[in-house]
Amino acid sequence: MLIGNATLPDGRRRDVRIEDETVVEVGKNLGDADIDATGKRLFPGAIDVHVHFRQPGFAHKETWETGSKSAAAGGVTTVVDQPNTDPPTVTGDAFDEKAALADASLVDYGINGGVTPDWDPDSLFSRRLFALGEVFLADSTGDMGIDAERFADAVERAGREDVSVTVHAEDATLFTEATKDRDDADAWSAYRTAEAEAAAVERAVEVGADAAADLHIAHTSTPEGIDAASDAGVTCEVTPHHLFLSRDDLPDLGTFGRMNPPLRSEQRREAVYDRVADGTVDVIATDHAPHTREEKDASIWNAPSGVPGVETMLPLLLEEARQGRFSYERVRDLTAANPAEIFDLPNKGRIEAGRDADLVLFDPDDAHEIQGDDLHSKCGWTPFEGRQGVFPELTLVRGEVVYDTRDGEAFGEGVGENVRA
Template identity: 35%
Template sequence: MFDLAIKGGWVVDPVRQEIKKQNIYVKDGRIAALGESDANALETRDASGLYVLPGGIDTHCHFRNPGATEKEDFAHGTRAAAVGGITTVLDMPNTNPAVLDGIDVRKKIAYFHDKAYVDYGIWGLSLGDLNLDKLLSMKEAGAAAIKFFWGYAIDTKTHALVYNYTKGKEDVIPPLDDGEVYAIFRQIAANRQILAIHAENSALIRRLTEELDTSKTADDDYAAFLSTRPSLAEELTVATAISMARDTGAHLHILHMTSRRGVELVRRAKADGVSVTAETAPHYLFLSAEDFPAVGPMMKVYPLIKSKDDQAALWAGLLDGTLDFIASDHAPHRIEEKRGSLFKMPSGMCGVETMMPLMLDAVSRGKITLPFVARVLSQRPAEIYGIERKGKLEIGFDADLVLVDMQKTRPIRNKDLHSKQPLTAFDGRSITGWPVSTYLRGRLIAADHEIVGDPGGQPAHCRAAV
């Protein structure tokens, strides 16, 4: 007898890009059977009128744990994920302490064990020569990939990014030169790992920022702010990174892409056979610079949200496969930090809980299809990072299931979010299409926008085939 039967739902297949009315049967946490045949189970869920998608995978989350738990922590963050239809998350490494070697990876995996409401993986952080010989140990310990903040100085004590770096500044690791960065690519290639980069040319940004006379600029002048962090900053870094990936054979992944120029570079590189993948984030797809007067400083993220033309290019890149998937870049801050001068406040907002609803709403508006959502939220992230038994609704895969009501309309509201600091730029936006039940390995973990039960997340096995 099966443990769970989900009957009468419309099953969304990202591989075949089709939807079929099928029953799903679960045994020991995995999908044991699919089809139209009727069978008994210890528990049966009537999914009539609902769509069943593979659990979402968010590969870009800053849960701030340890080191900044006043902003977010793993328990709150993974609760938000579960309610939003996300069943696997990858946590970024720039915490305090940071994840710099295999020992750090194992410690963090163990630390999260009793706090996770969804399955999880860990990123490692590259500091150049300082931990070049530790990159392989992170892979061996289970790190999904290695992140590198291109061109940024790093605080030696907290490992936070230093945005106002000047030469000679104390207690920081200076930005790496191209030779040091090339050494990272070469080592990544030798280790058969993934190197993911935050792609902004910080030297250009520093120069443009210095040239801007902030004394004559309003605190909320988004156009002036954007002039200091233009598309060129992304273009320069992406171009250099692609050249290094081509030369070394390293697998390059470009995080949170924002610009037409960047998309065009990735499209050409893929056509040339370079081992490169890329993502964008929901805020770049659903907001543009023109929205700032209505949305305000809550939409400050790095890299900055750009023009409608850039937004259109991102959608085109996602639809044609130039961009492989989307990830939230979930990065909350305290409410009081997101007030005041646009130039001084921190960047980032909640995203893990709203990512799937935003994409479902795009389906309701006719922009994309449900199989496409399953592809860019589940299948492709699992394939690229080698997350075992995730991303598809197939026999033998984990029974990570999201039941979606495509007729349900309600607004995103900050007060309804489950993050520790529930702040999003989408507060008040009406959404049609919502996750109404989330199952992790066959166990109900969220229903009707609330968490159900206790933490039960496990480490995800990430074995990227690069």
């Protein structure tokens, strides 16, 4: 396949030649194009390092097929799935069960293992867990997940095994119990305080430094948490919902705006946005966590936490670039180049000879309103209803077309592979 006269993220117009699964040449006047990309932009496929595709155990919320279709339609060509399924991905057997289900994926994937409160760092169980590649640690302190001692043990083991550790950092001891008397939509944000995140990030990076471990802080929602990670030289991610939504949106979102960490004040959201724009934040990742409408339509204390986002991440960021608020290169770095570097995916993240042909083609001027009914996640709703997004017209995974709207919407076959195979 030859894609002709495409505008790359840095503004260069180039032809891109693909053979088998790989980009083999990027240059000018390479021949007769199979796809004329004049006036279009060509991006490396986005890498979403934080999704919950819900299988096994919760297929009524999402499946690998529906989640990966949503990813492909949003220009995401690689995802990293987190371990809180049923069974949780904390053993080799559980990993194998999830990997079998992931065969249905249209996009490439990684599967994170998790550490539980009864984890033994010296057991066969532990060695199998760390063989999975990345490890997700749910909460660095407090009673929400593993305790501080177990966290330190796991990080120390990760440092010895040279694997990446993704950390959900909230200190449950700093949650505000008094807010449990409230039933308004903002009560969840008042309960899980901004201070709880900052304190947990500070503790996590301290433990990581002692263990010489490679930490990555998940879904930072506060400028304080971002700064604590950045000051320590630790990478972090921000979700689209923490980038674009705040507590000011909760009167409209209601319990559909409950997630962990929760939405923050508009002032903090603006400070987070500034840190994304100026390069302090390394990655945008979605924490795609779909639930059904019926599940979310409950009280603020009973509704499950989480929102979908894998299909709208790149379109929302491309709209920011279209409006001149981000550069296209910054969007590329946040969604592709930086995740590939941080999570050691040398074949992904850029449009260069020798890299995987994970490519996304879009018309930069073709923005339209986001509507949940048009999206492909099984949950069928979005917290970004009514906002503008620039969606792909073509998505390729290692040279295979997995999503195409040029002659009516069509999906390709499930060609996804485990990036840690």
